[in-house]
Amino acid sequence: xxxxxxxxxxxxxxxxxxxxxxxxxxxxxxxxxxxxxxxxxxxxxxxxxxxxxxxxxxxxxxxxxxxxxxxxxxxxxxxxxxxxxxxxxxxxxxxxxxxxxxxxxxxxxxxxxxxxxxxxxxxxxxxxxxxxxxxxxxxxxxxxxxxxxxxxxxxxxxxxxxxxxxxxxxxxxxxxxxxxxxxxxxxxxxxxxxxxxxxxxxxxxxxxxxxxxxxxxxxxxxxxxxxxxxxxxxxxxxxxxxxxxxxxxxxxxxxxxxxxxxxxxxxxxxxxxxxxxxxxxxxxxx
Amino acid sequence: xxxxxxxxxxxxxxxxxxxxxxxxxxxxxxxxxxxxxxxxxxxxxxxxxxxxxxxxxxxxxxxxxxxxxxxxxxxxxxxxxxxxxxxxxxxxxxxxxxxxxxxxxxxxxxxxxxxxxxxxxxxxxxxxxxxxxxxxxxxxxxxxxxxxxxxxxxxxxxxxxxxxxxxxxxxxxxxxxxxxxxxxxxxxxxxxxxxxxxxxxxxxxxxxxxxxxxxxxxxxxxxxxxxxxxxxxxxxxxxxxxxxxxxxxxxxxxxxxxxxxxxxxxxxxxxxxxxxxxxxxxxxxxxxxxxxxxxxxxxxxxxxxxxxxxxxxxxxxxxxxxxxxxxxxxxxxxxxxxxxxxxxxxxxxxxxxxxxxxxxxxxxxxxxxxxxxxxxxxxxxxxxxxxxxxxxxxxxxxxxxxxxxxxxxxxxxxxxxxxxxxxxxxxxxxxxxxxxxxxxxxxxxxxxxxxxxxxxxxxxxxxxxxxxxxxxxxxxxxxxxxxxxxxxxxxxxxxxxxxxxxxxxxxxxxxxxxxxxxxxxxxxxxxxxxxxxxxxxxxxxxxxxxxxxxxxxxxxxxxxxxxxxxxxxxxxxxxxxxxxxxxxxxxxxxxxxxxxxxxxxxxxxxxxxxxxxxxxxxxxxxxxxxxxxxxxxxxxxxxxxxxxxxxxxxxxxxxxxxxxxxxxxxxxxxxxxxxxxxxxxxxxxxxxxxxxxxxxxxxxxxxxxxxx
Numbered sequence: 001x002x003x004x005x006x007x008x009x010x011x012x013x014x015x016x017x018x019x020x021x022x023x024x025x026x027x028x029x030x031x032x033x034x035x036x037x038x039x040x041x042x043x044x045x046x047x048x049x050x051x052x053x054x055x056x057x058x059x060x061x062x063x064x065x066x067x068x069x070x071x072x073x074x075x076x077x078x079x080x081x082x083x084x085x086x087x088x089x090x091x092x093x094x095x096x097x098x099x100x101x102x103x104x105x106x107x108x109x110x111x112x113x114x115x116x117x118x119x120x121x122x123x124x125x126x127x128x129x130x131x132x133x134x135x136x137x138x139x140x141x142x143x144x145x146x147x148x149x150x151x152x153x154x155x156x157x158x159x160x161x162x163x164x165x166x167x168x169x170x171x172x173x174x175x176x177x178x179x180x181x182x183x184x185x186x187x188x189x190x191x192x193x194x195x196x197x198x199x200x201x202x203x204x205x206x207x208x209x210x211x212x213x214x215x216x217x218x219x220x221x222x223x224x225x226x227x228x229x230x231x232x233x234x235x236x237x238x239x240x241x242x243x244x245x246x247x248x249x250x251x252x253x254x255x256x257x258x259x260x261x262x263x264x265x266x267x268x269x270x271x272x273x274x275x276x277x278x279x280x281x282x283x284x285x286x
Numbered sequence: 287x288x289x290x291x292x293x294x295x296x297x298x299x300x301x302x303x304x305x306x307x308x309x310x311x312x313x314x315x316x317x318x319x320x321x322x323x324x325x326x327x328x329x330x331x332x333x334x335x336x337x338x339x340x341x342x343x344x345x346x347x348x349x350x351x352x353x354x355x356x357x358x359x360x361x362x363x364x365x366x367x368x369x370x371x372x373x374x375x376x377x378x379x380x381x382x383x384x385x386x387x388x389x390x391x392x393x394x395x396x397x398x399x400x401x402x403x404x405x406x407x408x409x410x411x412x413x414x415x416x417x418x419x420x421x422x423x424x425x426x427x428x429x430x431x432x433x434x435x436x437x438x439x440x441x442x443x444x445x446x447x448x449x450x451x452x453x454x455x456x457x458x459x460x461x462x463x464x465x466x467x468x469x470x471x472x473x474x475x476x477x478x479x480x481x482x483x484x485x486x487x488x489x490x491x492x493x494x495x496x497x498x499x500x501x502x503x504x505x506x507x508x509x510x511x512x513x514x515x516x517x518x519x520x521x522x523x524x525x526x527x528x529x530x531x532x533x534x535x536x537x538x539x540x541x542x543x544x545x546x547x548x549x550x551x552x553x554x555x556x557x558x559x560x561x562x563x564x565x566x567x568x569x570x571x572x573x574x575x576x577x578x579x580x581x582x583x584x585x586x587x588x589x590x591x592x593x594x595x596x597x598x599x600x601x602x603x604x605x606x607x608x609x610x611x612x613x614x615x616x617x618x619x620x621x622x623x624x625x626x627x628x629x630x631x632x633x634x635x636x637x638x639x640x641x642x643x644x645x646x647x648x649x650x651x652x653x654x655x656x657x658x659x660x661x662x663x664x665x666x667x668x669x670x671x672x673x674x675x676x677x678x679x680x681x682x683x684x685x686x687x688x689x690x691x692x693x694x695x696x697x698x699x700x701x702x703x704x705x706x707x708x709x710x711x712x713x714x715x716x717x718x719x720x721x722x723x724x725x726x727x728x729x730x731x732x733x734x735x736x737x738x739x740x741x742x743x744x745x746x747x748x749x750x751x752x753x754x755x756x757x758x759x760x761x762x763x764x765x766x767x768x769x770x771x772x773x774x775x776x777x778x779x780x781x782x783x784x785x786x787x788x789x790x791x792x793x794x795x796x797x798x799x800x801x802x803x804x805x806x807x808x809x810x811x812x813x814x815x816x817x818x819x820x821x822x823x824x825x826x827x828x829x830x831x832x833x834x835x836x837x838x839x840x841x842x843x844x845x846x847x848x849x850x851x852x853x854x855x856x857x858x859x860x861x862x863x864x865x866x867x868x869x870x871x872x873x874x875x876x877x878x879x880x881x882x883x884x885x886x887x888x889x890x891x892x893x894x895x896x897x898x899x900x901x902x903x904x905x906x907x908x909x910x911x912x913x914x915x916x917x918x919x920x921x922x923x924x925x926x927x928x929x930x931x932x933x934x935x936x937x938x939x940x941x942x943x944x945x946x947x948x949x950x951x952x953x954x955x956x957x958x959x960x961x962x963x964x965x966x967x968x969x970x971x972x973x974x975x976x977x978x979x980x981x982x983x984x985x986x987x988x989x990x991x992x993x994x
Contacts, residue, residue: 073559096562107553111306112299123295124561152306168557 021049024098024176024207025070030079032065039065040076041231047176047207052198054222055211058259062231063211064103067180070209071101084175097125100169100177104184107161110154114145114164117153118171125172139167143197159190166197177201179210183217195221215252227255229262288567296563296571297578300545304579313540314583318533318590325529326594345471348373348429350422351383351441354449356489357482364478367471374429374438379421386443390456391420426460436471437461452490527682530587530613531656531675534621537583539649540796541576542628543641551637566714573629573713580621588614609685619702620678624652626709630716642795643745650751657755659683666690671697674705742798744791749882753898756787756874760902773851776862784870788878803877804929812926812982813934818975819918820938822968827911829965836959837907845908846947856948864941868933875899875916876923876932888985892920915939918976925979 025047032040040062047053055063068074070081072088072095081088081095088095108117115136122132140149143163148156153164162182169177179198183191195217202208212218218225219239226236235245235258248254304310344366353361361369372380382388426438438460448455459475462468487501549555558568592610627648635641652675658664659679666680677698684690744752760783792802799805808816837845849863875895883891896916903912919932946953 068556071560073556093562093564096560099560101560103556105553106557108557109299109303109554110552111303116299116302120295120299121561124292124558124563126291126562165557 021051023048024084025209026080026082027070028080030066030069030081031077032062032069032074033077039231040069042079043228043231043233045070045209045226045233047209049175049207050202050205051223052202052208052210052221054218054225055209055228056215056218056225056255057211057228061228063228064180066228067101067103067178067209067211071099071178072096073101097172098175100172100174101180102165102169102177102182103180104182106165108153108164108168111152113150113152114156114167115140115149117164118167121168121171127172135171135173136167139170142200143167144193159186159193162186162190162194166194170197170201175207177206177208177210179208181211181213183212183214191217215250215255219251225251227258229259234258234262288564288570292563292567293571293574296568297574300572300575301578304541304544304575310541310579313536314579314586318583318587321529321533322587322590322594325525341470343467344368345436345467345474346370346373346434347471347475348375348435348438349441350375350380350426350438351443352446353441354446354455356486357449360482360485361478364474364481367474367478370435374425374432374434376425376428379425382421383440383443388420388422388443390442390444390458391418391423422458423460430460430462430465430468433465436465436468437475439475449486452493525660526591526686527679528656528660530584530591530617530682531620531659531679532653533587534580534584534617535624535649535652535656536794538576538580538621538624538628539645541579542625542632543635543638543645543796545572545576546629546632547635547641547644548638550635569629569633569713573625576629577622577625580625581618584617584621585614588617612685613682616678616682616698616702619699619706620675622706623674623702623709626706626713627652630709630713633716638796639742642797643748646745646748646751650747653755655679666694666698668694668697672701674702678702742801743881743884744795744797744802744878746882746885748795749879752787752791752882753874753879755791756783757902759783759787771851772848773854773858773862776851777866780862780866780870784874788870788874792878802881803873804881804923804927806928806930808922808926808928808931808934809983811978812922812928812931815975815978815980815982816922816926816931816934817938818971818978819922820935820975821942822971822975823915823918823935824939824942825960825964825968826972827914829960829962829968831910831914833959833965835907835910846951846953849944849947850951856945859944859948860941863944864937867940868936871899872919872929872932872936875902876919877929880920880923888924892917892924895920918972921976922979924985925982927983927985931979 023046025045027043027045030040030043030045031038043062043066045053045055045066055066057063065074069076070088072081072092075089083095084098086095086098108114109120112120118136118139119132122136127135140146143166145160145163145167148160148164153161156164166182169179177198182198183194186194191214198208198210198221210221222239224236224238225242227234227242235242237245239251242251242254242258243249246254246257248257346368347361347370349361349369349371361367375383379388422440426440429435429438440458440460442456442458445455445457457479459472461472461475484502488498490496491498491500549558559565588610591613592607628645631644631648632641635644655673655675656679659676660683664670664676664680666677666684670680671677671694681690681695681698684694760779788803789799792799807813849859851859851862854862875898879898880891880895883894886894896913896919899916900909900913903909915935919935922931922935923929925931
């Protein structure tokens with residue numbers, strides 16, 4: 001626990017930095033405390049254009065809090081977040097213009113239709129009326145929403161609602177997409193649809209940071225994976241690199257291996273345990 | 287810097303969404319459309335019935351002392367005056383009056399009276415002079431207080447001789463200005479004395495051979511031309527400000543919670559926060575939306591009121607269309623104040639239920655301020671025009687009564703604008719803390735010290751406050767219906783003073799009716815237990831409790847008579863004395879009150895609700911039996927989680943008692959006790975019922991608190 005990022009990890013980060021596309025998201029030394037509870041304890045994350053980065057970790061690891069801080073919904077206690085070179089704390093509105101945020105529990109207005117929701121958010125993103133209408137038509141077509149685009153969101157199924165939600169996150173064509181468990185509670189069909197949409201956005205050159213509990217999804221989607229535990233990064237790299245670090249054959253085993261190793265070291269450094277419990281409550285509750 | 291386009295967008299969306307909510311439309315349109323006509327019809331019917339009943343009833347006038355023949359004849363001929371010589375006079379007073387050892391009290395100086403009238407202070411004549419306490423006054427006061435008589439006419443010992451000897455004689459008339467019956471008697475006596483004066487004068491003129499009319503050069507007739515409906519207008523004037531303000535308050539209350547705490551609860555707040563929008567812009571958009579809805583609510587209420595007054599009460603004078611327009615204009619700053627205050631409190635709440643409790647500390651004083659305006663002693667003056675909410679309520683009242691001073695309108699408007707601005711400043715201060723939009727509980731506690739969190743049922747504070755309001759309404763209401771027949775009185779009390787306020791408070795503040803009023807069927811064991819308790823409770827109460835504190839026979843007799851409703855048929859008796867109390871009283875005591883107290887523990891809920899239930903029956907002798915019954919019904923609600931069990935007990939208990947009195951009316955007055963054997967048999971059945979209730983299922987859980 002005392003040295004979470006070992007030498008090989010740092011080496012791979014440096015290797016990536018050379019000649020790679022520009023970083024869209026750069027977060028350094030992120031700390032988020034709720035009162036005495038530390039939910040995020042010094043996380044660094046970089047996401048480049050056209051890259052999907054997966055944020056993995058057990059429940060209460062601080063993933064959701066991290067993503068909310070990165071999206072500018074929560075201010076960090078310490079550290080800095082820059083999106084497309086814009087500091088989120090200093091110029092929040094400009095930064096948020098560049099971010100599309102979506103989480104599994106993000107809800108839409110029950111009594112508005114998806115089309116009305118999109119129009120509303122388009123105006124909040126200060127999109128021009130013409131561009132907004134055209135963009136809505138494209139999204140309704142691409143995300144196959146024609147059938148339910150005029151029905152109140154309260155009457156939609158979970159899958160339909162999540163598609164409307166995706167449309168809302170993609171609406172203003174942001175440089176960075178932050179997706180917190182986007183396929184949570186969806187059936188296989190809807191989940192696959194969302195995953196394919198994410199791949200399309202990557203192909204369009206967007207930077208994508210997503211958290212998930214579905215290992216197969218992470219294997220299929222992510223160019224790089226960041227493993228967090230108790231508010232810290234315990235390992236990161238490509239799928240191949242993670243398997244190599246752990247000597248396991250698949251991501252699930254690698255994940256378990258890393259988390260277990262972390263818990264063993266935590267047990268030897270006793271005071272860390274109550275802190276982790278507190279972080280769990282704070283991280284998931286917000 | 288705020289962007290108005292963004293605020294405008296948020297406002298538009300919030301209004302669209304709120305107006306699509308059917309509940310909003312109900313509150314906005316349906317409630318006012320129904321409320322005012324019902325109120326107006328009720329008031330005019332009540333007042334009409336009351337005054338008609340009073341006019342038809344003869345006045346009982348006690349005459350203490352000897353009357354000269356001519357006066358006695360005139361009094362005897364007077365319409366609807368029953369003369370009862372020496373009624374209610376204590377023996378000592380009677381003796382002294384006959385002996386002539388009591389002198390009449392000094393009369394007020396007539397010159398002062400005229401001056402006072404000239405100076406426009408007519409009311410000071412009676413206020414400024416009061417008869418010093420003396421034996422006769424005290425005896426008359428006691429007789430009036432016992433309601434044996436409506437007025438006492440004291441013919442002082444010199445009166446008859448003086449009239450017979452062509453001198454001036456003195457009589458005193460004692461009446462009770464608070465009792466309408468007594469003031470009616472006073473008026474009738476006044477007319478009779480005027481007539482007697484004329485008769486005696488004519489007699490004297492004839493006897494002394496003076497031309498007729500010699501001593502009465504001028505004859506004038508004063509007639510009150512004001513129609514009865516004026517009083518309806520007055521009542522409207524004193525009640526309307528309160529109703530308008532309360533409805534406007536409700537208009538801001540629910541949207542303020544829904545747009546903040548409700549949005550957090552539904553999970554849409556986070557969606558909004560990831561858009562490039564400043565928290566302050568969000569709050570401003572929401573504030574304007576809440577205000578718009580509150581103003582719309584006020585408008586709908588004023589329009590409904592205007593139609594009601596025009597259509598249903600066409601005779602109400604002095605309410606010009608401009609009055610309604612002005613009234614609406616006055617509601618605009620008040621709704622601003624409500625909206626700002628409510629939103630400032632609601633942003634701290636995490637969910638809807640939490641929001642309801644967070645707003646209570648503001649709602650209760652605001653309601654009181656609007657409510658006290660209906661008291662007749664409060665008028666708009668330089669002081670009250672500076673009290674927030676109250677000043678607007680009083681100004682609206684003055685507008686309806688047609689007594690407004692321009693300077694006071696000015697001060698009212700200025701102070702209201704200042705209060706609205708202050709509320710907005712507070713709101714802006716609160717809104718400036720960015721964290722609150724995500725539900726920062728710590729912030730709320732730090733700023734305002736709000737700690738209670740709620741479930742779908744009201745808090746204990748709310749229930750107790752609500753009960754306080756209902757009991758005040760009950761107290762004043764029962765005074766105003768005291769003259770109706772017993773049947774009507776019961777119906778008005780149960781439906782109008784228990785059921786209606788309970789439903790309005792529960793639904794109006796958005797609590798779950800099902801949870802608060804425990805609207806579910808009891809399990810079959812519970813129902814069976816309630817059946818046994820209901821059948822035996824009365825016997826147990828009579829056999830054990832009443833034995834130790836038997837009511838005086840007169841009270842028992844009167845109660846018995848009241849229950850029988852002056853000889854109404856049995857089905858009606860059962861409907862009014864058993865079914866209606868079982869429904870209305872249970873919903874209030876075992877519903878609203880019990881649910882609020884339930885948070886403090888089952889014992890407090892059961893004992894507290896029973897205690898209030900017992901006290902509300904307003905008699906020391908009925909306290910023990912009603913307390914006992916209340917405890918049984920409270921236990922039934924606790925064990926079954928259903929209002930139905932209590933209702934069953936209540937309807938059986940009351941129905942059995944009423945039937946017994948119906949078929950054997952002599953029971954009421956009998957002093958015989960229930961035999962011990964019967965008492966113990968009853969106790970056995972009762973115990974079996976309680977045991978069944980106990981095993982009916984899991985006791986009702988404490989209302990759930992919201993989890994973090």
